[in-house]
Amino acid sequence: MNNIVIGLLAIIGTLIVYLFMWKLHRRILLPVTLPIFLGSIVIVLILLIFHIDYDTYMIGGEWINQLLGPAVVALAYPLYQQRDLLKRLFFPILMGTFVGAVVGIMSGVLLAKWLGVEEFIIYSLVSKSVTTPVSIVIADSLGGAMPLAAVFVMLAGMCGVLIAPFIFKAFKIDHVIGRGVGIGSASHAIGTARAMEDGPLGGSASTVAMVLSAIIVSIIAPILVEWMI
Amino acid sequence: MLKLGKIITHIAVLYGIFLIGNWIQLTFHLIIPGSVIGMILLFILLYTKSIKVSWIEDGTRLFVSHLTLFFIPATVGIVNYLQLFTGEGILLIIIVLISTALVMGISGVVSQWFVRKKEMHHE
Known part of the structure; x- marks a missing residue:
């Protein structure tokens, strides 16, 4: 009985925090006001202030995780919805996304190894360029920690949105498809939301890149990681 | 109320496809996660018109537009790893930043190159 009450409180609390942050983000459209970022911080603070265990929170959180x-x-x-674009530009988007997936996995592993990062942290970092629910499953299967993976994904999303203008300039990416694929491959849904603000075509390319990237990384990450570590 | 019922039904369909994806993964010992298999399966079902878009549309739309709500509990788990981000842990953020920059730049350049090549062939 007690568990049901705790679980419901955790679920309702998470929903309220999310909805509040969602409204705030619609007013102040910045990467740092994203509900996943501010919402997670608020809940972490609540757990710390009231000395609530993560396991206790997860009695309810697990229900949300189920989804x-x-x-x-x-x-x-x-x-x-983007099937026409997918059909028309399948090869260019696939090539960009594939090369990006390889670069993302390898650069993450190499940099982390070079800096002497612990192995379970490396495993949590490998799939940071793909959307959270896929990334945490990949990290878990490699031997990483799911919450770390979730945080690295969020960081990749937020960093990506912040640096995108400089990257497009530095790499001379001025084609709308190139920009969309770049931001979708590197920064998943957070990047895609940003790309959509610039226009529907870039947003569509980013959507396709984000989804393809999730598929590609889930297939090649275990292979590349085994080879590199 | 009718709308809520519809949304719950749609999400139940998504859940069912997720379970089928999991089953396929386990049965054939695939490395690709069951959820991703489910996604590919749903795409194929929609694309071949095996199922109608209206069977999943409202629920899926709501789901996709509030996707990050479902990521919050997993992300909050960081509460057990906070010590990692003090001191040298800042390096982790720098690794993510550099790697993300490389992915964005290189995937953008590659796809742009292929798109331009394609455009030239058509003109």
Whole structure:
């Protein structure tokens, strides 16, 4: 009985925090006001201040976690909506996304190894360029920590949005498809939301890149990591 | 109320496809996660018109537009790893930053190159 009450409190609390942050983000459209970022910080602070264990919070949190799998399945819908673009530019988008996936995995592993980062942290970092629910499953299967993976994904998303203008300039990416694929491959849904603000075509390219990237990374990450570590 | 029922049904369909994806993964011992298999499966079902978009549309839309809500509990787990981000842990953020910059730049350049090549062929 007690667990049901705790669970419900955790779920309702998470929903309220999320909705509040979502409204705030609609007023102040900045990467640092993203509900996933501010919302997670608020809940972490609540747990720390009231000395609540993560395990206790997860009595309810686990119910929300249950929906991560279907959330990934749902991504088929935006991909389906972009089927014309997918058909027309399948090869360019696939090539960009594939090379990006390889670069993301390898650069992450190499930099972390070079700096002497602990192995379980490296495993949590490998899939940072793909959307959270896929990334945490990949990290878990490699031997990483899911919450760390979730945080690295969030950081990749936020950093990506902040640096995108400089990267486009430095790499001379001025084509709308190139920009969309770049931001979608590196910064998943957070990047895609940003790309959509600039226009529908870039947003569509970013959506396709984000979804393809999730598929590609989940296949090649275990292979590359085994080879590199 | 009718709308809520519809959304719950749609999410149940997504959940069912997720379970099928998991089953396929386990049965054939694939490395690709069951959820990703489910996504590919749903895309194929929609693309081949095996299922109607209206069977999943409202629920899926709501799901996708509030996707990050579902990421919060997993992310909050960082509360057990906070010590990692003090001192030298800042390096982790720098690794993510550099790697993200490389992914964005290189994937952008590669796809742009292929798109331009394609555009030239058509003109």
